[in-house]
Structures are given as structure tokens and as C-alpha cells.
Amino acid sequence: MSETPPISQNFIRERIAADLAEGRYGGRIHTRFPPEPNGRLHIGHAKSICLNFGIARDAGGLCNLRMDDTNPVKEDLAYVNSIVEDVRWLIADWADDRLGLKPEGALPQADGADFFLFPASGSADRAARREAFFASDYFDALYEFAVRLVKKGKAYVCDHTPEEVDRMRGAPEAAGRPSAYRDRSVAENLDLFARMKEGEFPDGSRTLRAKINMDAPNVWLRDPVLYRIRHTEHHRTGRRWRIYPMYDFAHCLSDYIEGITHSICTLEFEVHRPLYDWILESLELPRPLPRQHEFARLNLTHTVLSKRKLLRLVEEKRVEGWDDPRMPTIAGMRRRGYPAAAVRAFCERIGVAKRENTIEFALLEHCVREELNRTALRRFAVLRPIKLVITNLPEGRLEEVTATNNPEDPAAGSRAIPFGRELWIERDDFAEDPPPKYFRLKPGGEVRLKNAYIVKCEEAIKDEAGNVVELRCVADLDSKTGGTTANRKVKGTIHWVAAAHALDAEARLYEALYTRPDPDKGGDDLSALNPNSLETLRGCKVEPSLAEAAPGVVFQFERLGYFVRSEEKERLVFLRTVTLRDSWSKVGHPPARP
RNA sequence: UACCCGAUGGUGUAAUGGUAGCACAGAGGCCUUUGGAGCCUUUAGUGAAGGUUCGAAUCCUUCUCGGGUAGCCA
Numbered sequence: 001m002s003e004t005p006p007i008s009q010n011f012i013r014e015r016i017a018a019d020l021a022e023g024r025y026g027g028r029i030h031t032r033f034p035p036e037p038n039g040r041l042h043i044g045h046a047k048s049i050c051l052n053f054g055i056a057r058d059a060g061g062l063c064n065l066r067m068d069d070t071n072p073v074k075e076d077l078a079y080v081n082s083i084v085e086d087v088r089w090l091i092a093d094w095a096d097d098r099l100g101l102k103p104e105g106a107l108p109q110a111d112g113a114d115f116f117l118f119p120a121s122g123s124a125d126r127a128a129r130r131e132a133f134f135a136s137d138y139f140d141a142l143y144e145f146a147v148r149l150v151k152k153g154k155a156y157v158c159d160h161t162p163e164e165v166d167r168m169r170g171a172p173e174a175a176g177r178p179s180a181y182r183d184r185s186v187a188e189n190l191d192l193f194a195r196m197k198e199g200e201f202p203d204g205s206r207t208l209r210a211k212i213n214m215d216a217p218n219v220w221l222r223d224p225v226l227y228r229i230r231h232t233e234h235h236r237t238g239r240r241w242r243i244y245p246m247y248d249f250a251h252c253l254s255d256y257i258e259g260i261t262h263s264i265c266t267l268e269f270e271v272h273r274p275l276y277d278w279i280l281e282s283l284e285l286p287r288p289l290p291r292q293h294e295f296a297r298l299n300l301t302h303t304v305l306s307k308r309k310l311l312r313l314v315e316e317k318r319v320e321g322w323d324d325p326r327m328p329t330i331a332g333m334r335r336r337g338y339p340a341a342a343v344r345a346f347c348e349r350i351g352v353a354k355r356e357n358t359i360e361f362a363l364l365e366h367c368v369r370e371e372l373n374r375t376a377l378r379r380f381a382v383l384r385p386i387k388l389v390i391t392n393l394p395e396g397r398l399e400e401v402t403a404t405n406n407p408e409d410p411a412a413g414s415r416a417i418p419f420g421r422e423l424w425i426e427r428d429d430f431a432e433d434p435p436p437k438y439f440r441l442k443p444g445g446e447v448r449l450k451n452a453y454i455v456k457c458e459e460a461i462k463d464e465a466g467n468v469v470e471l472r473c474v475a476d477l478d479s480k481t482g483g484t485t486a487n488r489k490v491k492g493t494i495h496w497v498a499a500a501h502a503l504d505a506e507a508r509l510y511e512a513l514y515t516r517p518d519p520d521k522g523g524d525d526l527s528a529l530n531p532n533s534l535e536t537l538r539g540c541k542v543e544p545s546l547a548e549a550a551p552g553v554v555f556q557f558e559r560l561g562y563f564v565r566s567e568e569k570e571r572l573v574f575l576r577t578v579t580l581r582d583s584w585s586k587v588g589h590p591p592a593r594p
Numbered sequence: 595u596a597c598c599c600g601a602u603g604g605u606g607u608a609a610u611g612g613u614a615g616c617a618c619a620g621a622g623g624c625c626u627u628u629g630g631a632g633c634c635u636u637u638a639g640u641g642a643a644g645g646u647u648c649g650a651a652u653c654c655u656u657c658u659c660g661g662g663u664a665g666c667c668a
Contacts, residue, residue: 009608036668071667162666172664173596207666217597219664228666247668271598271663294599296661301605307668349617351607355600356661363606363618373631408631439629448627481627493627559628584629 010352012293016055016262024288025261029061030100032260033087034068034135034251037079037235039307040322041086041330043343043364044298049087050347051295052264053095064100064258066133070250072234080235082322084132086330090340100258101130108141108257117257135254136236142245143197145253145283146208146226150189154282155226156182157192158209165207168214169222176214176222196229199242203229208243212278220275224248252276253283255290263290266297267354298350299358301517303328304525318529319513325575326513326533336510337554337564337577342371361512368578372554372562377405377412380450380495381542381557381574383507385424387470387499390455392477393421398500401451401480417543419452422499424541426559429494430471432460439492441471448493450558454479495558502541505572507563509535546572556580 016029031052035041041049056063065087069075091099108117117133149155158179160168170176184192193208195201208227216222226249233239252275255263263276273292280289297305304310305328313319313327322329325336333343346367350359380403399419406412425441434442441447446456453475461470478484511533519525542557549555549565554577556562561579565572 014610034668038668068668074667165666166664169664171596174664175596176664204666219597222664225666230666244666246666251668267599268662269668273598296600349606353600353607355606357606360605360619366618369630378628378630407628437629450627452627454627486627490627492629495628556628556630559630561630580628580630582629 010295011354012051012262012264012295012352013055013058015293016059019261020059028259028261029055029059030064030259030261031055031061031264032064032066032100032133032255032258034066034254035083036068036071036074037076037083038071038074039079039311040082042305042310043300043328043330043333043346044305045086046090046330046343047298047347047350047352048264048266049090050344051352053091053098054348055262055264056098056100057095061098061261062100063095063098064133064260066135066254066258068247068251068254069134069136069234069236070245070247072230072232072244075235077235080132082331086334089334090330090343092340094341094344100133102133104129104131107137110141110144116259133254133258134236135250136234138250138254138257139237139241139245141257142250142253143243146245146249147190147193148283149210149226149279150193150208151186152282153186153211155208155210156184156189157196158182158207158223158225159205162204165225169219170214172217172219176219178214179209179223182211182223193227196227196243197241199231201229203231205229210249210275210279210282212275218271218274220248220272221278224275248272248275249279252279252290252292256280256285260290261288263292265292265294267294270294294354295352296354296357299356299520300328300361300364301358302361302512302514302519304514304519306520309520309525312526313513316526318526325508326510328513335564336575337372337552337562338368339371339375339554342368345371358518360517365578369562369581372556372577374408375406376554376556376562378403378407378558379543379546379555380417380497381505381507381540381546381560381563382424382426382495382497382502383537383540383557383560384427385497385539385541386427386430386468388423388425388455388496389470389472390421390423390453390475391458391472392474395421397421399452403451415545417451417545418498418501419449419496420498420500423449423496424499424502425449425471425494425496429492430457430460430468432468440494441473441492446490448479448490449475449496450493452480452496453477454485454488454490495560497541497543499541501544503544503547503572505540505542505546505574507537507540507574507576508566509537509576511535540574542572542574549574 033049033052052063158181168177207225209223210226212221214222225246227243230244231242276292323331323335346364400416401419402414403417404414430441431438441457448454455473455475457473459472460468463469513533514528515530516528519528551565551567554562554564562577563574564577566575
């Protein structure tokens with residue numbers, strides 16, 4: 001279905017090629033996408049998904065979908081399901097056979113001193129019920145690993161308060177001070193850690209800490225906390241645990257358990273990498289160990305991508321929800337009619353590097369247009385109608401004209417659309433006092449009604465307030481396709497809908513959510529919200545074939561843009577996916593169209 | 595100014611010691627029964643200064659600028 005975007009080289013793919021060439025993992029490549037289920041996925045996650053699945057795809061490997069659910073106070077089961085749905089939508093027909101899932105309920109197997117979990121791929125074992133991976137499924141294994149670290153004298157139970165730990169860690173430029181509990185005996189540590197697990201101590205009273213180096217210039221090596229006490233119910237493990245592993249401890253070991261080879265994350269984890277390696281090496285796990293690689297996260301103009309800010313838009317009802325078509329979420333883009341292939345093409349084009357980057361929203365829209373231009377069927381729709389009457393056509397006369405469904409795709413065929421004496425045309429396609437280079441209808445001027453006649457405007461009828469309410473035109477009755485004057489050149493061609501057969505519809509026009517390209521900069525992003533980001537138009541007139549438009553299917557309304565039928569079944573509502581490129585408004589004129 | 599990372603047109607991204615290329619955006623043109631699409635042309639770049647070299651975006655030194663890191667968040 002979708003075309004494969006060309007594979008561009010980047011530093012991560014180069015490293016993988018090098019690992020492959022060296023045979024580091026025996027020719028095996030296994031990545032993972034590890035969202036925390038505390039929010040919905042957005043275009044920034046899409047970049048990571050495309051990178052990780054794209055690598056798995058190229059290398060014949062797998063990419064595990066893993067919920068990074070180690071913090072019970074922040075996470076929610078509802079997000080788990082939406083994340084799975086979003087990932088599946090994005091990789092469908094592209095890398096769905098690379099999606100690593102595990103048999104439902106499967107837990108890591110203890111293999112001597114080791115733990116391993118073998119994934120089932122998307123293509124194998126179709127009948128089995130399979131689910132995403134969950135870091136919380138590894139809590140038992142992780143606990144065992146922690147005990148092992150304690151026995152090696154590389155971790156200890158610390159009784160300092162969070163404030164004390166904070167203070168004693170020092171600052172990036174000033175060395176930290178060791179915990180008073182740093183030299184507890186292994187036996188005492190084992191006993192205390194076991195009792196932490198049993199729930200003997202209140203939240204915040206003790207932690208398990210790695211024993212590394214309080215003088216390390218990298219603060220993440222200053223005896224970081226590995227486990228904290230949380231008497232909180234977890235969405236998956238219920239009340240079984242009172243201690244929960246921290247990200248740094250859980251993540252590297254989850255990667256190890258799943259047999260991940262390349263653990264790809266964003267730049268802010270760069271300073272965590274020495275800790276990632278320290279944990280795996282201290283446990284003396286068999287090599288080759290997974291390795292972490294960092295890339296720069298995506299920034300997009302005219303929107304925000306921080307979970308906190310997106311959540312706020314939802315909670316304060318600045319938008320309709322996570323899937324509002326204006327949101328940069330995967331659900332929002334899907335609802336707006338962005339094809340998954342377009343989002344993937346975008347992710348491929350923006351590249352992967354380590355420098356800070358801000359991509360122009362125009363590039364995303366370009367990718368959407370590029371895909372939709374190839375695939376979307378053309379239809380006629382008039383958003384802001386004005387009546388046009390062809391005076392030299394008899395009343396009640398019905399004609400049918402033939403319209404091409406997609407000029408980019410001959411296989412899409414053509415359709416018949418009704419044509420008659422009375423039509424609706426776009427109000428903007430008539431100007432009583434036209435600006436220079438106005439190619440559309442004007443008093444005394446001629447224009448082509450697409451797929452039908454050339455008409456000449458003879459009269460503009462006005463109401464008492466002076467508004468033009470009806471245009472009376474004469475058609476050149478030989479100018480239809482096949483007619484003797486069909487090849488006459490007129491400068492403008494406009495679309496129309498026959499009044500007698502038009503369907504009423506609503507259209508929702510979206511613009512950028514923010515007026516400024518950088519709403520993240522300079523404090524309050526809410527002050528930069530675009531008050532015109534949604535405009536609802538009622539009384540739009542669309543061609544009759546659109547009655548059968550299925551929800552979620554995108555059409556090109558000729559000369560207007562791409563529109564997707566909304567989920568509302570009882571009436572016709574179309575959401576504007578993206579406008580067409582508009583060279584009229586670019587030359588300094590107001591937008592040619594609504 | 596502790597450590598780490600980064601710096602190539604307006605925005606991104608290639609070039610891995612040998613002609614600075616591509617895409618988007620911008621400008622101009624051709625074509626057009628979508629002012630769409632397509633096609634052609636074009637503007638614009640290696641942060642600075644030294645050094646190595648026949649040759650440097652690339653290697654070295656210093657500087658400048660930007661980002662990250664001090665959660666019992668991920």
C-alpha cells in the first residue's frame with residue numbers, strides 16, 4: 001500500500017551497520033520503543049517509533065513495544081491501550097511484522113543465574129494471544145538482580161530523607177558527601193531490603209542505592225537511588241509490591257531481559273549512559289550487553305510537544321481532547337486525516353542527529369499533501385455558497401457531467417455528477433471589483449465551470465443591504481467537453497455543485513494551534529494559542545456522492561484542500577486535513593479560499 | 595563556567611582528507627478544464643582564529659555560542 005520511504009543514513013544506522021559488520025550480536029538486531037503509559041503518544045514519539053521500527057525492518061530484526069511502567073503513582077491503564085492502538089496504526093502495512101510482542105502473561109524465565117524472555121514476533125504464532133512487554137512484569141527479576149548487587153557490595157540501603165539525599169548529592173560542580181549508611185554490612189542490607197519489600201517501612205523512609213562514587217563529576221554516578229518505597233497500587237501488579245525500581249535500574253535490565261541490542265533514547269539520557277553500563281557490568285551479565293544510543297528529540301514549530309503542556313490543553317479544555325485534530329498527538333493526526341504513511345515519510349525526512357532541531361510545520365504538511373495527492377479521490381464541495389443561475393438553460397434541466405476521480409491515478413476512474421441551471425459556487429470565486437490578476441468570475445467576465453460549460457457573468461443581483469446574492473450567467477453551450485468550443489481558453493476554472501442535488505454539510509477548518517512558531521519560548525504558551533485554530537462552517541454544499549463517504553476516508557475537495565469525513569454518522573461533517581498549496585495568497589492577496 | 599553533547603543556507607539533513615549535495619520554505623518561469631499536481635530555473639551555508647596537509651566542513655589547538663545534567667519522574 002504505502003511506498004517505502006528511502007532509507008537515509010544517520011549516525012545510529014551507521015553504528016548498527018558497524019555492529020553488524022563486526023558480528024557483535026551475532027547478526028541479531030533488536031530495538032525497543034518504551035513509552036511510559038502516563039500520556040498519549042505524539043509526533044515526537046512517532047520519530048522514535050519510526051527510527052526503532054525502521055531499524056528492525058532494515059535489519060530483519062524486531063522492535064519490542066514496552067510499557068515503562070515502574071512508577072505506580074503516575075501511570076494509567078487507559079494509556080496502555082491507546083499507546084498500543086497508536087503504535088499499531090503508525091506501523092501498519094509497513095513494519096507490523098517487526099512488532100515484538102510476548103505471549104499474554106508470559107514472565108521472564110530464570111535460566112540459571114540469568115533471566116530471559118523470548119519475544120514472539122508479529123508474524124509467528126498468529127493464533128496466540130500476544131501483548132506488549134511491561135517493565136512491571138520484570139519486578140521479580142529486577143528484585144533478584146538488586147539482591148545480587150547488594151551481595152556484591154555494590155548497593156546499600158540508605159536511611160536518609162529525600163531532602164538529605166538531595167543535599168548530600170552536591171551540585172554538578174561540587175562533590176557530594178557519602179551517606180552515613182554507605183558501609184552497612186551485606187547482611188544488614190539484605191535484611192533491610194527484604195523488609196522494604198515486605199512493606200515494613202513507610203514511603204520515603206529508605207531507599208536502595210548503588211554504591212558508586214560520591215565524587216563523580218557525573219551526578220548520576222553519585223550513589224543513585226535504585227529502589228524507592230511506594231505503598232501504592234500499580235495498574236498491573238496491584239498491591240503486590242511496596243518497592244518500585246527507578247528508571248535507571250529498570251531500563252537497562254529490561255533491555256537485557258528482552259535481549260535488546262540497541263537501546264535508543266533521547267539526548268537527556270546521555271548522562272545516564274555510564275549508569276546504564278555500570279549496572280549491567282556490575283552484575284557481570286554475559287556479553288554482549290545492550291548499548292544505549294541517544295538522538296535529539298523532535299521540536300515542531302507552531303505547537304508544543306511536552307507531555308505536561310499537552311495534558312494541560314486537554315485538562316483546561318483548550319482543545320476537545322487528546323485526539324483533537326489540532327493536537328500533534330498520533331490520535332489527533334489520525335482523526336484529522338493524516339495518513340500514517342505521511343507521518344512516516346515526515347519522520348524519515350527530518351533525519352536523526354544529535355543537534356537541537358526545530359522542524360517547520362510546513363514540512364509535515366508537505367508530506368501529508370504529497371501522500372494525499374497520490375491517493376485521495378477528488379470531489380466537489382462549496383464551503384461558502386453563492387447561487388449561480390445559467391439563464392440560457394431551461395428550468396428543471398438535468399445534465400450529467402463526467403469528473404475524474406484522481407488525475408494522479410487513472411485507475412481511480414471517473415464519476416458522473418449532476419449539473420443544472422442553478423448551481424452553488426464559492427463566494428470567493430466571484431469579485432465585483434476584482435484585484436489585478438484575478439482569474440475567477442467577475443462582472444462581464446468568463447470562467448470555466450470545471451467539467452462543464454464556460455459561463456459569462458451578466459448580472460450580480462444584490463439584496464437591500466447591497467450584498468451579492470445571486471449571479472446570472474450565460475453559458476457557451478458548445479463549450480462542454482467534446483463541444484465545438486470546448487478548447488477555448490479561459491483563464492479561470494472554478495468548482496460548483498448543482499443546487500438541486502447538493503447535500504448540506506458542515507466543515508471544520510483547522511489552523512495552527514499556536515500563532516507563534518515557538519510557543520515554548522518566552523514563558524506562557526497559552527498566550528500564544530491561536531483563537532482561530534478552529535472555524536466551523538455550516539450550510540456547505542457538497543456533491544451527492546459524498547453521502548456515502550466513510551468516516552476516516554480523506555477526499556480532496558477540488559481547489560480547497562483535503563477533508564476527512566468525521567465519525568458522526570447521522571450527518572455530514574468534514575474536517576479539513578490540510579489546505580492545498582495556494583499560490584494566490586502567496587502573492588500578497590488574501591487567501592483565495594476559505 | 596563541574597561534567598557531557600552539539601554547531602553546514604531561513605529550517606532540517608548529507609558529504610567520514612579530494613567538485614559543499616538533497617529536501618522543505620522563498621523567488622522567477624513553463625504548463626494547466628484544480629491559482630492543485632507536474633516541470634524548469636534561481637537566491638542562500640561550513641560559528642571564529644590559528645595549525646597540520648598538495649588539499650580541511652572533516653584532523654589538532656584555543657575561543658565563541660547553544661543544549662543537557664543536581665527527582666525517591668521517565
